[in-house]
Amino acid sequence: MAQRIGIVGGTFDPIHIGHLILAVRAREQRALDCVYLIPNWQSPLKSMAPRASFDDRLTMAQRAVDGIDGLMVSDIEGRRGGVSYMIDTLRQLHDDHAEAELHLIIGADALRELPQWRESEEITRIATIAAVSRGGETVDTGDVDAVAVSMPRIDVSASDIRERVSAGKSIDFLTPAPVVAYIREQQLYG
Secondary structure, X not given: OOOEEEEEEEOOOOOOHHHHHHHHHHHHHOOOOEEEEEEOOOOOOOOOOOOOOHHHHHHHHHHHHOOOOOEEEOOHHHHHOOOOOHHHHHHHXXXXXXXXXXXXXXXXXXXXXXXHOOOHHXXXXXXXEEEEEEOOOXXXXXXXXXXXXXXXXXXXXXXXXXXXXXOOOOOEOOEOHHHHHHHHHHOOOO
């Protein structure tokens, strides 16, 4: 039986509990063998570079998933550098895991934008699209062939975490304790 691999891409600046809950829920609901969290080098959808370096974001992601069964972190987009296009990542993963079924896990908001992504038709050929509905919202797949994954609404964002750090406020429980410690040690987002 082919290995079933989930992919969650993002800036992860920083990674937070919402990302982890999404990955775990998708793994359970889609019967995935593992889920790769893949920090991007530079998002094609964001004009500003991430606040933390790629190495810091990669380390935080690794610390966040340590000890969580089935969650792994990949540096594939960092090794490639430049603007991180999902099609390039999927092609590399397909080459590395030729027999595996790839499942791209994206939010309902990203699903609506998927037709504008670089080579979106090829993305849907290489990977099953798993669209995440948050807090019971209905996922409108439009013309995209996608399956649904549900998760509770988690009102936490990386921008809120960065703002809280900058204001000297606690970020405990918004991101795993090892990530909180790393942000403090490296004096990120101050």
